[in-house]
Amino acid sequence: MNKIRHLINLLLVAFPFCDVNAQEPEFYQNPVIKADLADPSVIRFDGVYYASGTSSEWAPFYPVYKSTDLVNWVQVGHVFEQKPEWTESSFWAPELYVYDNKVYCYYTARRKSDHISCIGVAVANSPENAFEDKGPLIAIGSECIDAFVFNDNGQLYITWKAYGLDPRPIEILCCKLSPDGLRLEGEPFTLLTDEESIGMEGQCIIHKDDWYYLLYSARGCCGAGSDYEVRVARSKKMTEPFQKYSDNPILMRSDDFLSCGQGSVTTTPDGRFYYLCHAYQRDAKFYMGRQPIIQELVFGSDQWPHFKTGRLATSRQPMPFEGIKQDEWNQFADNFAGDKLDVSWTWNYTYCDVKAEINGNGKLLLSGNGIKEPSVAALCQRAPASDYCFSVNVLNDGRSMRGIVLYGDAENYVALVLRNKKLQVVSKCNGKETITSETSMKKRNVRLQAEVKDCRKLSFMYDDGSGMKELEPFSADASHTTPWDRVARPGVISAVLANSKEKPAEFSEFKIWKK
Incomplete structure (x- = not known):
């Protein structure tokens, strides 16, 4: 024991600034929200x-x-349960903003009267309350997207991306807002122009010391070839053009991420800056989509913002607060025991108005009013990992299919379904349906299960009451199910037949778990 103490004393003499009791700082892993959630906006409201x-x-x-x-996130709702009356599709880039003890959402949507993307605004008493839509706010030119609002000493400004569909350079425009945040005042003016013709969007502004800093995203946003990155420009005044940083980008692709960008900044109670944006992971995890990552933003001696861990977007980041542990996802289970759907369920509204009901006895009844009949109603979850399993009990059979699905849209999916007393693997690619496997099935109550590997390779199983069995042939590839700006989601599916009086598909006990 005396020898050990002597050795410690020698170490303290040799390294007087070492703390032998110091612990390695805690780290978290990006993405912090394991969900396909592009263009994130972040605020701090009531702490x-x-x-x-x-x-x-x-x-x-x-x-x-x-x-x-800032590390562990849980879904608590939606801005809109029903789309606003004036909107049609393409619900992109919501910008949350706290002002006058209320929460504003400035959002992009396509207007149904002329199919042009405009910026609307909605207001709520808190992010967890229902938002009241106030209608379109900006409808200038052929497209207005990616709103961001900034309060400059009491004067509200709104910025947005303009001219993205026009034969001219893209610009970040800005305009004063009325005191209630619901109307433009005066004429728009230019903050930044895309002279390089590489793409420019997804901006946000922070003010520190004598400078206004505009963070923005450049290059391609979406798909396997995307090369999104974060850049910065600055100005002494909000109303004057911003000058680009000579050493851009400040955040870019790495061994962890294929591309990254389009986000906003929040602060901690002690004044530190954190930037939340989205990124594609590399290799098979690309098929999990654009997921939110968060990194600390610091200011160097050159009076420009930099990311604390460098310009390469990396997964491993130091914890923002002491005593925090990052939760690990293991499973999601829904017994359909309540009187409404869990907040995490989603459906593609462009092909079918999904009608999903919980009957109070642990059953999900799924049907729909087809826009393109016959069509399909798919109720889905965001993919939580690259390798996972999901299953459900199918409680009835009929002329229309009902089962489990990896769903891109109504024209592209892979499903294991019951239909006309047969168990089928159905692959649909660009609207063309192919049945790759078919087995007679006398049972009406069957548990269907899929194992997913690398986000898109599926193996199918079923249990008709005699134990889980592999379907032969039981594998399928769903690489074709990924739209340009989205990724496929696991869930349940039911066909919607034209003029059919068939009963809704019935399901129970849906589950997703880590493989």
């Missing part, structure tokens, strides 16, 4: 952090997540 993001062609619209530590 709690809230985030929302693009829902695209999935309903309900603009999911809302909640966190107390």
Whole structure:
């Protein structure tokens, strides 16, 4: 024992600034929200952090997540349960903003009267309350997207991406807002222009010391070839053009992430800055979509913002607060025991108005009013990992299919279904249906299960009461189910037949778990 103490004393003499009791700082792993949630916006409201993001062609619209530590997030609702009357589709880039003890959401949607993307605004008493839509706010030119609002000493400004569909350089425009945040005042003016013709969008503004800093995203946002990155420009005044940083980008692709960008900044109670944006992971995890990542933003001696861990977007990040542990996802289970759907369920509204009912006895009844009949009603969850399993009990059979699905849209999916007393693997690619496996099935109550590997390779099983069995042939590839800006989601599916009086598909005990 004396020898050990002597050795410690020698170490303290040799390394007087070492703390032998110091512990390695805790770290978290990005993405912090393991869900396809592009273009995230983050705020701090009453001491709690809230985030929302693009829902695209999935309903309900603009999911809302909640966190107390910036690392662990749980979904608590949506901005809209029903789409606003003036809107048609393409629900992108919601911008949450706290003002006058209320929460505003400035959002992008396509207007149904002329199919042009405009910016609307909605207001709520808190992020967890229902938002009241106030209608379109900005409808200038052929497209207005990616709103961001900034309060400059009491004067509200709104910025947005303009001219993305026009034969001219893209610009970030800005305009004063009325004191209630619901109307433009004066004429728009230019903050930044895309002279390089590489793409520019997804901006946010922070003010520190004598400078206004505009963070924005450049290059391609979406798909396997995306190369999104975060850049910065600055100005001494909000109303003057911003000058781009000579050492851009400040955040870019890495060994962990294929691309990253389009986000906003929040602060901690002690004044630190954190930037929440989205990123594609590499390799098979690309098929999990654009997921939210968060990193600390610091200011260097050059008076420009930089990310604390460098310009490469990396998964491993130091914890923002002491005593925090990152929760690990293991499973999701829904016994359909309540009187309404769990907040995490989604459906693609562009092909079919999904009608999903909980009957109070642990059953989900799924049908729909087809826009393109015959069509399909699919009720889905966001994929939680690259490798996972999911299953459900199918309680009835009929002329229309009902089962489990990895669903991109109504024209592209892979499903294991019961239909006309047969168990079928159905693959639909660009609207063309192929039955790759078919087995007679006398039972009406069958548990169907899929194992997913690398987000898109499926193996199917079923239990007709005699134990789980593999379906022969039992494998399928769902690589074709990924739209340009979205990824496929696991869930349940039911056909919607034209003029059919057939009973809704009945399901019970849906479950997703880590493989």
